Amino acid sequence: MVNQKTVARRERRIAARKEQILDAAAQVFAEKGFHRATTKEIAAVADVSEGTIYNYFGSKNDLLIGMMTRVGDSQVPPEIFEQEGLDDAREFYTTLIQRRHTFVRQNKSILQAVLSEILTNQEMRERYNEQIVEPFLSMFEQYLSVQVEQGRIRQVDAELTTRYLFALNLGLLGMLILGDPLLQSKWESDELTESLTEFVFDGLGTRETGE
Amino acid sequence: MVNQKTVARRERRIAARKEQILDAAAQVFAEKGFHRATTKEIAAVADVSEGTIYNYFGSKNDLLIGMMTRVGDSQVPPEIFEQEGLDDAREFYTTLIQRRHTFVRQNKSILQAVLSEILTNQEMRERYNEQIVEPFLSMFEQYLSVQVEQGRIRQVDAELTTRYLFALNLGLLGMLILGDPLLQSKWESDELTESLTEFVFDGLGTRETGE
Amino acid sequence: MVNQKTVARRERRIAARKEQILDAAAQVFAEKGFHRATTKEIAAVADVSEGTIYNYFGSKNDLLIGMMTRVGDSQVPPEIFEQEGLDDAREFYTTLIQRRHTFVRQNKSILQAVLSEILTNQEMRERYNEQIVEPFLSMFEQYLSVQVEQGRIRQVDAELTTRYLFALNLGLLGMLILGDPLLQSKWESDELTESLTEFVFDGLGTRETGE
Amino acid sequence: MVNQKTVARRERRIAARKEQILDAAAQVFAEKGFHRATTKEIAAVADVSEGTIYNYFGSKNDLLIGMMTRVGDSQVPPEIFEQEGLDDAREFYTTLIQRRHTFVRQNKSILQAVLSEILTNQEMRERYNEQIVEPFLSMFEQYLSVQVEQGRIRQVDAELTTRYLFALNLGLLGMLILGDPLLQSKWESDELTESLTEFVFDGLGTRETGE
DNA sequence: AATGAATGAGGATTCATTCAT
DNA sequence: AATGAATGAATCCTCATTCAT
Numbered sequence: 017m018v019n020q021k022t023v024a025r026r027e028r029r030i031a032a033r034k035e036q037i038l039d040a041a042a043q044v045f046a047e048k049g050f051h052r053a054t055t056k057e058i059a060a061v062a063d064v065s066e067g068t069i070y071n072y073f074g075s076k077n078d079l080l081i082g083m084m085t086r087v088g089d090s091q092v093p094p095e096i097f098e099q100e101g102l103d104d105a106r107e108f109y110t111t112l113i114q115r116r117h118t119f120v121r122q123n124k125s126i127l128q129a130v131l132s133e134i135l136t137n138q139e140m141r142e143r144y145n146e147q148i149v150e151p152f153l154s155m156f157e158q159y160l161s162v163q164v165e166q167g168r169i170r171q172v173d174a175e176l177t178t179r180y181l182f183a184l185n186l187g188l189l190g191m192l193i194l195g196d197p198l199l200q201s202k203w204e205s206d207e208l209t210e211s212l213t214e215f216v217f218d219g220l221g222t223r224e225t226g227e
Numbered sequence: 228m229v230n231q232k233t234v235a236r237r238e239r240r241i242a243a244r245k246e247q248i249l250d251a252a253a254q255v256f257a258e259k260g261f262h263r264a265t266t267k268e269i270a271a272v273a274d275v276s277e278g279t280i281y282n283y284f285g286s287k288n289d290l291l292i293g294m295m296t297r298v299g300d301s302q303v304p305p306e307i308f309e310q311e312g313l314d315d316a317r318e319f320y321t322t323l324i325q326r327r328h329t330f331v332r333q334n335k336s337i338l339q340a341v342l343s344e345i346l347t348n349q350e351m352r353e354r355y356n357e358q359i360v361e362p363f364l365s366m367f368e369q370y371l372s373v374q375v376e377q378g379r380i381r382q383v384d385a386e387l388t389t390r391y392l393f394a395l396n397l398g399l400l401g402m403l404i405l406g407d408p409l410l411q412s413k414w415e416s417d418e419l420t421e422s423l424t425e426f427v428f429d430g431l432g433t434r435e436t437g438e
Numbered sequence: 439m440v441n442q443k444t445v446a447r448r449e450r451r452i453a454a455r456k457e458q459i460l461d462a463a464a465q466v467f468a469e470k471g472f473h474r475a476t477t478k479e480i481a482a483v484a485d486v487s488e489g490t491i492y493n494y495f496g497s498k499n500d501l502l503i504g505m506m507t508r509v510g511d512s513q514v515p516p517e518i519f520e521q522e523g524l525d526d527a528r529e530f531y532t533t534l535i536q537r538r539h540t541f542v543r544q545n546k547s548i549l550q551a552v553l554s555e556i557l558t559n560q561e562m563r564e565r566y567n568e569q570i571v572e573p574f575l576s577m578f579e580q581y582l583s584v585q586v587e588q589g590r591i592r593q594v595d596a597e598l599t600t601r602y603l604f605a606l607n608l609g610l611l612g613m614l615i616l617g618d619p620l621l622q623s624k625w626e627s628d629e630l631t632e633s634l635t636e637f638v639f640d641g642l643g644t645r646e647t648g649e
Numbered sequence: 650m651v652n653q654k655t656v657a658r659r660e661r662r663i664a665a666r667k668e669q670i671l672d673a674a675a676q677v678f679a680e681k682g683f684h685r686a687t688t689k690e691i692a693a694v695a696d697v698s699e700g701t702i703y704n705y706f707g708s709k710n711d712l713l714i715g716m717m718t719r720v721g722d723s724q725v726p727p728e729i730f731e732q733e734g735l736d737d738a739r740e741f742y743t744t745l746i747q748r749r750h751t752f753v754r755q756n757k758s759i760l761q762a763v764l765s766e767i768l769t770n771q772e773m774r775e776r777y778n779e780q781i782v783e784p785f786l787s788m789f790e791q792y793l794s795v796q797v798e799q800g801r802i803r804q805v806d807a808e809l810t811t812r813y814l815f816a817l818n819l820g821l822l823g824m825l826i827l828g829d830p831l832l833q834s835k836w837e838s839d840e841l842t843e844s845l846t847e848f849v850f851d852g853l854g855t856r857e858t859g860e
Numbered sequence: 861a862a863t864g865a866a867t868g869a870g871g872a873t874t875c876a877t878t879c880a881t
Numbered sequence: 882a883a884t885g886a887a888t889g890a891a892t893c894c895t896c897a898t899t900c901a902t
Binding site for chain 3 (some may be wrong): 683763782801817823826827835844854
Binding site for chain 2 (some may be wrong): 862864
């Protein structure tokens with residue numbers, strides 16, 4: 017009994033420490049990038065000694081992996097695709113990007129750090145694809161196919177369209193990181209959703225031109 | 228006279244050396260990323276000594292800046308926005324992304340290296356914004372405003388739409404780097420243009436829903 | 439009364455713990471050598487926590503000293519030199535190296551670790567000399583002198599000869615550690631004694647050449 | 650032509666630097682042992698920067714390997730076993746150990762460092778066996794067999810005897826390192842040769858007992 | 861102008877030791 | 882008395898940069 021409690025407490029302490037360190041790492045990585053970040057500084061920000069980091073993570077690289085796992089775990093959950101009452105594709109998309117933006121708002125630093133490393137690190141890239149991109153793409157693809165079949169959206173290529181939508185979001189994240197002031201302000205006050213939905217569903221063409 | 232010629236020749240030689248070194252740097256940066264690339268390896272690839280690099284560039288960082296300048300210089304030229312006969316916005320967009328894709332095809336590795344660094348390097352980010360992003364955005368914004376005024380495209384917010392289109396392209400580059408196989412194959416054989424134009428101009432909504 | 443018993447019990451417990459830890463240390467030192475052995479691993483093998491080690495030994499170095507003391511204590515006991523009936527020097531030598539080989543067989547790993555450290559650690563070297571080498575040398579020297587006086591062995595320089603015999607044994611230990619397969623097999627099956635005695639007493643020379 | 654000279658000079662410079670660094674390493678290793686020796690100190694003794702060490706050796710471990718190779722190269726050369734006129738085994742042995750002692754005198758530090766590490770480092774042990782021990786043993790064995798056949802020495806087991814002689818020398822080296830004052834003084838003034846030869850050839854036994 | 865050896869600051873990682881529980 | 886998490890000094894190694902030739 018007591019043992020069980022002790023073990024549980026211990027596990028919670030370990031998890032908390034890991035979080036504490038990952039938070040610090042995320043902050044420093046985002047600020048300086050993975051390579052310019054030093055374990056010394058991460059330790060300082062996490063308010064632990066350098067040695068302690070290595071009691072919880074095998075290497076500096078493992079911090080990055082830990083962060084990616086975290087990002088993966090807090091992504092859009094699969095259930096959302098299976099909810100009832102999301103017949104209206106517009107509404108669904110709105111919900112989706114709202115969630116997504118909330119998520120990005122909460123994890124911008126981490127995403128920034130992770131993305132940067134992903135761009136030049138083969139191994140990270142593969143992890144990211146497997147854990148985050150592919151699961152999402154295949155689920156969304158599936159959803160789109162159904163919508164197309166049911167005539168709720170235009171007859172589009174579900175595979176490609178999925179990728180365009182993903183790209184749009186990825187690109188927006190990129191521009192936020194780049195620091196575009198307009199996007200930044202709209203995004204922080206959550207004013208992008210409507211305009212974005214319109215862009216995606218109505219396109220640029222005038223109605224007449226529409227084919 | 229003679230002096231002028233000599234000076235000119237000298238300048239050409241210097242420029243050539245710089246190119247030679249930047250080419251090598253681009254190759255190595257793309258392969259390993261900025262931080263994992265060593266001056267030693269760049270020198271080896273450029274077939275010069277490490278010391279020589281420093282005769283032409285002040286630092287390793289300057290190589291990155293040099294590359295970004297290069298990328299900026301070979302971007303879509305401003306003239307394209309001023310050409311006559313590009314009244315048809317669809318056609319114009321098609322042309323634009325075709326050029327863009329050709330450019331990306333030729334510079335993917337460099338873009339990869341530069342982007343990665345941009346994400347976590349304040350200074351690089353500012354340079355990139357000033358030299359590349361902002362000029363393009365303002366020109367495109369201008370173009371879109373005119374198109375909207377003339378009723379050639381829907382009544383959209385030109386500023387935001389410009390950013391969405393930029394984001395879409397940036398995101399596609401991101402997904403290419405991530406290695407999405409579908410995009411990769413379509414992109415290499417230049418099959419994305421039409422489908423992308425359709426996505427952008429017609430949106431996902433069925434025509435009736437279009438409001 | 440009770441107090442005395444308690445104290446005695448306590449001392450026995452402490453001694454037992456020390457043994458337990460030294461055993462573990464011996465095992466790990468032998469496997470990895472002193473420097474590559476970590477207190478963490480020693481603790482794991484001893485099935486105690488790292489902290490506990492430091493309740494019984496002041497430092498990692500003290501473990502080594504403890505081991506050497508142990509080795510010293512189990513060396514050839516001085517009494518052997520005083521036993522009656524060991525008039526025959528050959529027989530005596532045979533007995534001696536048999537004991538010695540038995541001892542080495544039981545402590546090879548420890549000796550390996552201790553010797554390695556002795557070679558490059560001044561302090562250890564001094565301890566080893568004082569505690570082990572010198573006592574043995576002086577006793578053996580004494581013994582040899584008597585044998586020479588009594589005409590039981592040739593007129594040799596007792597001091598030097600003692601050192602040659604010590605060296606021979608030390609060197610054999612060295613070769614065993616080095617892993618010479620021939621010595622190893624003969625040594626394990628205790629077949630070296632006779633041949634060694636012959637080498638030491640008869641030399642290589644043919645009898646006629648003997649002078 | 651010039652090129653050849655330049656290359657040769659370069660190679661000489663490199664070899665010299667390597668020597669310079671190995672000398673320093675030998676000194677520090679011998680003093681403190683491999684593990685306690687720091688690259689910082691080696692650099693200081695060699696009067697170069699730490700970085701320079703790594704221009705010539707891949708790792709601290711490589712310094713050790715480099716030292717062992719050096720030791721191997723300066724060992725007793727195989728030719729000695731093939732010289733004419735060495736019929737007299739005593740004389741031959743005398744020559745051999747004189748050479749050996751000279752060698753040890755010149756390389757004591759290195760041997761000390763190498764031996765210590767050999768005792769606890771599997772890889773080093775294997776290298777040492779292959780490069781130094783085995784070649785010597787097999788050559789000496791061969792020599793002894795012939796001597797035995799020709800009746801120049803007693804009918805001894807050549808294999809074992811070779812090992813005894815090797816052990817004797819190894820052990821003497823060990824005792825020198827341990828710091829035995831008697832051996833030290835005799836060895837430095839080269840007074841051991843005769844006494845050692847006598848020990849090896851005549852044994853301890855009185856002539857009558859010689860069976 | 862080119863070279864490449866030398867430099868040394870800097871950084872990730874290890875591990876003996878401590879100490880609060 | 883035992884624990885084991887926290888510590889941080891110490892160390893090997895890398896690599897951008899310099900500079901004598």
